Amino acid sequence: MEKLIRVFAILVLIGSISLVEAQEGEEEQNSLGALFNKVKDIKVPDSVSNLPTQITEIKESYLETTKTLEMLRIEVGQLRDEVYMLKKENEELRAAVGVKAKENRVTAMLKPIEITASDLVAEFRSDKVAADAKYRDRYLKVVGLISAFETGSSSIEMFLRVDGSDSRVRCLLMAGPDFFVDVLPSQGQLISRNDRRPLLSVGQPVAVLGTCLGSGLNVEMGNSRIDGLVERRTERKPGSK
Known part of the structure:
Protein backbone atom coordinates (compact mmCIF):
# COMPACT_ATOMS: atom_id res chain seq x y z
CA MET A 1 0.00 0.00 0.00
CA GLU A 2 2.75 2.35 0.91
CA LYS A 3 4.48 1.62 -2.42
CA LEU A 4 1.32 2.47 -4.37
CA ILE A 5 1.08 5.79 -2.61
CA ARG A 6 4.69 6.62 -3.55
CA VAL A 7 4.14 5.69 -7.19
CA PHE A 8 1.01 7.84 -7.36
CA ALA A 9 2.83 10.76 -5.84
CA ILE A 10 5.65 10.40 -8.35
CA LEU A 11 3.20 10.30 -11.26
CA VAL A 12 1.43 13.38 -9.97
CA LEU A 13 4.77 15.20 -9.65
CA ILE A 14 5.84 14.22 -13.17
CA GLY A 15 2.52 15.40 -14.56
CA SER A 16 2.82 18.70 -12.79
CA ILE A 17 6.33 19.22 -14.12
CA SER A 18 5.23 18.43 -17.70
CA LEU A 19 2.34 20.85 -17.42
CA VAL A 20 4.60 23.61 -16.17
CA GLU A 21 7.13 22.98 -18.94
CA ALA A 22 4.39 23.04 -21.57
CA GLN A 23 3.08 26.35 -20.26
CA GLU A 24 6.57 27.84 -20.16
CA GLY A 25 7.25 26.68 -23.75
CA GLU A 26 4.02 28.24 -24.93
CA GLU A 27 4.81 31.50 -23.16
CA GLU A 28 8.34 31.51 -24.62
CA GLN A 29 6.95 30.86 -28.10
CA ASN A 30 4.41 33.62 -27.68
CA SER A 31 7.15 36.06 -26.51
CA LEU A 32 9.47 35.35 -29.50
CA GLY A 33 6.62 35.71 -31.96
CA ALA A 34 5.57 39.01 -30.49
CA LEU A 35 9.16 40.27 -30.62
CA PHE A 36 9.53 39.21 -34.27
CA ASN A 37 6.31 40.96 -35.16
CA LYS A 38 7.46 44.11 -33.40
CA VAL A 39 10.81 44.07 -35.23
CA LYS A 40 9.01 43.44 -38.49
CA ASP A 41 6.72 46.38 -37.93
CA ILE A 42 9.59 48.81 -37.21
CA LYS A 43 9.89 51.37 -40.07
CA VAL A 44 13.41 52.24 -41.20
CA PRO A 45 13.84 56.06 -41.60
CA ASP A 46 14.26 57.32 -45.15
CA SER A 47 17.65 58.88 -44.23
CA VAL A 48 18.90 55.35 -43.47
CA SER A 49 17.16 53.54 -46.29
CA ASN A 50 18.50 56.07 -48.84
CA LEU A 51 22.02 56.01 -47.42
CA PRO A 52 23.66 54.18 -50.39
CA THR A 53 22.19 56.73 -52.83
CA GLN A 54 23.36 59.62 -50.67
CA ILE A 55 26.87 58.15 -50.46
CA THR A 56 26.95 57.88 -54.26
CA GLU A 57 25.80 61.48 -54.64
CA ILE A 58 28.42 62.67 -52.13
CA LYS A 59 31.11 60.78 -54.03
CA GLU A 60 30.05 62.31 -57.36
CA SER A 61 29.94 65.78 -55.78
CA TYR A 62 33.42 65.25 -54.35
CA LEU A 63 34.79 64.18 -57.73
CA GLU A 64 33.17 67.18 -59.41
CA THR A 65 34.58 69.51 -56.75
CA THR A 66 38.03 67.97 -57.17
CA LYS A 67 37.82 68.49 -60.93
CA THR A 68 36.75 72.11 -60.46
CA LEU A 69 39.60 72.75 -58.00
CA GLU A 70 42.10 71.28 -60.45
CA MET A 71 40.81 73.57 -63.22
CA LEU A 72 41.02 76.55 -60.87
CA ARG A 73 44.58 75.57 -59.93
CA ILE A 74 45.55 75.49 -63.61
CA GLU A 75 43.88 78.87 -64.25
CA VAL A 76 45.63 80.40 -61.22
CA GLY A 77 48.95 79.11 -62.54
CA GLN A 78 48.26 80.63 -65.95
CA LEU A 79 47.26 83.94 -64.36
CA ARG A 80 50.43 83.90 -62.27
CA ASP A 81 52.51 83.39 -65.42
CA GLU A 82 50.65 86.21 -67.20
CA VAL A 83 51.18 88.56 -64.24
CA TYR A 84 54.89 87.70 -64.23
CA MET A 85 55.19 88.39 -67.96
CA LEU A 86 53.27 91.67 -67.63
CA LYS A 87 55.50 92.70 -64.74
CA LYS A 88 58.60 91.86 -66.76
CA GLU A 89 57.28 93.77 -69.79
CA ASN A 90 56.42 96.71 -67.54
CA GLU A 91 59.95 96.75 -66.12
CA GLU A 92 61.43 96.58 -69.62
CA LEU A 93 59.10 99.35 -70.77
CA ARG A 94 59.99 101.54 -67.80
CA ALA A 95 63.68 100.94 -68.45
CA ALA A 96 63.21 101.78 -72.14
CA VAL A 97 61.24 104.91 -71.28
CA GLY A 98 63.95 105.93 -68.81
CA VAL A 99 66.66 105.44 -71.42
CA LYS A 100 64.59 107.30 -74.00
CA ALA A 101 63.94 110.16 -71.59
CA LYS A 102 67.64 110.34 -70.80
CA GLU A 103 68.47 110.34 -74.50
CA ASN A 104 65.91 113.07 -75.07
CA ARG A 105 67.45 115.17 -72.30
CA VAL A 106 70.93 114.68 -73.74
CA THR A 107 69.64 115.46 -77.24
CA ALA A 108 67.91 118.57 -75.92
CA MET A 109 71.13 119.67 -74.24
CA LEU A 110 73.14 119.11 -77.42
CA LYS A 111 70.58 120.75 -79.67
CA PRO A 112 71.44 124.43 -80.05
CA ILE A 113 69.03 127.30 -79.56
CA GLU A 114 68.66 128.93 -82.96
CA ILE A 115 68.48 132.72 -83.11
CA THR A 116 69.56 135.55 -85.39
CA ALA A 117 72.38 137.87 -84.41
CA SER A 118 70.02 140.85 -84.44
CA ASP A 119 67.45 139.16 -82.15
CA LEU A 120 70.14 137.98 -79.73
CA VAL A 121 71.62 141.46 -79.32
CA ALA A 122 68.14 143.00 -79.09
CA GLU A 123 67.20 140.71 -76.17
CA PHE A 124 70.36 141.62 -74.26
CA ARG A 125 69.77 145.32 -74.89
CA SER A 126 66.12 145.06 -73.81
CA ASP A 127 66.66 143.09 -70.56
CA LYS A 128 70.21 142.01 -69.88
CA VAL A 129 69.35 140.06 -66.71
CA ALA A 130 66.61 138.03 -68.41
CA ALA A 131 68.72 137.44 -71.53
CA ASP A 132 71.69 136.43 -69.40
CA ALA A 133 69.57 133.87 -67.55
CA LYS A 134 68.17 132.61 -70.84
CA TYR A 135 71.31 132.40 -72.99
CA ARG A 136 74.49 132.50 -70.88
CA ASP A 137 76.40 129.20 -71.00
CA ARG A 138 73.85 127.82 -73.44
CA TYR A 139 74.69 126.25 -76.77
CA LEU A 140 73.50 128.59 -79.54
CA LYS A 141 73.28 128.63 -83.29
CA VAL A 142 73.49 132.27 -84.30
CA VAL A 143 72.70 133.23 -87.89
CA GLY A 144 73.85 136.52 -89.38
CA LEU A 145 75.94 138.38 -91.94
CA ILE A 146 79.71 138.64 -91.52
CA SER A 147 80.77 142.21 -90.75
CA ALA A 148 84.51 141.73 -90.14
CA PHE A 149 87.41 139.35 -89.41
CA GLU A 150 90.21 139.96 -86.93
CA THR A 151 93.06 137.85 -85.62
CA GLY A 152 93.62 137.22 -81.94
CA SER A 153 96.55 135.73 -80.06
CA SER A 154 95.19 132.19 -80.21
CA SER A 155 91.95 132.52 -82.10
CA ILE A 156 90.22 134.13 -85.04
CA GLU A 157 87.56 136.72 -84.34
CA MET A 158 84.56 136.94 -86.61
CA PHE A 159 81.85 139.57 -86.09
CA LEU A 160 78.21 139.27 -87.12
CA ARG A 161 76.33 142.38 -88.14
CA VAL A 162 73.31 143.59 -86.16
CA ASP A 163 70.65 145.72 -87.82
CA GLY A 164 70.17 149.17 -86.28
CA SER A 165 72.89 148.78 -83.63
CA ASP A 166 76.60 149.38 -83.22
CA SER A 167 76.82 146.23 -81.10
CA ARG A 168 77.72 143.00 -82.81
CA VAL A 169 78.04 139.31 -82.05
CA ARG A 170 81.71 138.50 -81.52
CA CYS A 171 82.57 134.87 -82.30
CA LEU A 172 85.87 133.35 -81.19
CA LEU A 173 86.86 130.67 -83.72
CA MET A 174 89.59 128.25 -82.65
CA ALA A 175 92.09 127.28 -85.34
CA GLY A 176 93.12 123.63 -85.53
CA PRO A 177 93.61 120.59 -87.80
CA ASP A 178 89.99 120.82 -88.98
CA PHE A 179 90.06 124.62 -89.26
CA PHE A 180 93.36 125.29 -90.99
CA VAL A 181 92.76 128.90 -92.04
CA ASP A 182 94.20 132.40 -92.13
CA VAL A 183 92.58 135.82 -92.01
CA LEU A 184 93.12 138.74 -94.36
CA PRO A 185 91.52 141.52 -92.30
CA SER A 186 92.13 144.26 -94.84
CA GLN A 187 90.46 142.23 -97.55
CA GLY A 188 87.74 140.94 -95.27
CA GLN A 189 88.45 137.33 -96.09
CA LEU A 190 88.96 133.99 -94.42
CA ILE A 191 91.31 131.86 -96.53
CA SER A 192 92.71 128.33 -96.50
CA ARG A 193 96.26 127.87 -95.28
CA ASN A 194 96.61 124.88 -97.58
CA ASP A 195 96.24 126.68 -100.91
CA ARG A 196 95.30 130.27 -99.95
CA ARG A 197 91.88 130.06 -101.55
CA PRO A 198 89.07 132.23 -100.09
CA LEU A 199 86.61 130.43 -97.81
CA LEU A 200 84.44 133.27 -96.51
CA SER A 201 84.11 137.00 -97.13
CA VAL A 202 82.53 139.95 -95.35
CA GLY A 203 78.83 140.24 -96.19
CA GLN A 204 78.25 136.49 -96.52
CA PRO A 205 75.60 134.82 -94.35
CA VAL A 206 76.85 132.21 -91.88
CA ALA A 207 75.59 130.13 -88.99
CA VAL A 208 77.87 130.01 -85.98
CA LEU A 209 77.67 127.29 -83.32
CA GLY A 210 79.08 128.09 -79.90
CA THR A 211 78.51 128.91 -76.24
CA MET A 221 80.28 133.61 -78.33
CA GLY A 222 83.07 131.28 -77.17
CA ASN A 223 84.39 127.97 -78.47
CA SER A 224 82.72 128.71 -81.78
CA ARG A 225 82.79 127.06 -85.17
CA ILE A 226 81.21 127.87 -88.50
CA ASP A 227 78.43 125.42 -89.30
CA GLY A 228 79.30 123.35 -92.37
CA LEU A 229 82.84 124.68 -92.81
CA VAL A 230 85.71 122.20 -92.41
CA GLU A 231 89.19 122.91 -93.73
CA ARG A 232 91.58 120.11 -92.81
CA ARG A 233 95.31 120.49 -92.97
CA THR A 234 96.87 118.57 -95.87
CA GLU A 235 100.47 117.43 -95.90
CA ARG A 236 102.43 118.66 -98.88
CA LYS A 237 104.36 116.13 -100.89
CA PRO A 238 108.13 116.64 -101.10
CA GLY A 239 109.07 118.81 -104.08
CA SER A 240 105.61 120.39 -104.41
CA LYS A 241 105.33 124.16 -104.37
Missing part, protein backbone atom coordinates in the same frame (compact mmCIF):
# COMPACT_ATOMS: atom_id res chain seq x y z
CA CYS A 212 77.09 132.26 -75.24
CA LEU A 213 79.40 134.05 -72.79
CA GLY A 214 77.08 136.95 -72.04
CA SER A 215 77.10 140.56 -73.13
CA GLY A 216 79.45 143.50 -72.77
CA LEU A 217 80.06 145.88 -75.61
CA ASN A 218 79.14 142.97 -77.85
CA VAL A 219 77.42 139.65 -77.27
CA GLU A 220 80.23 137.14 -76.88
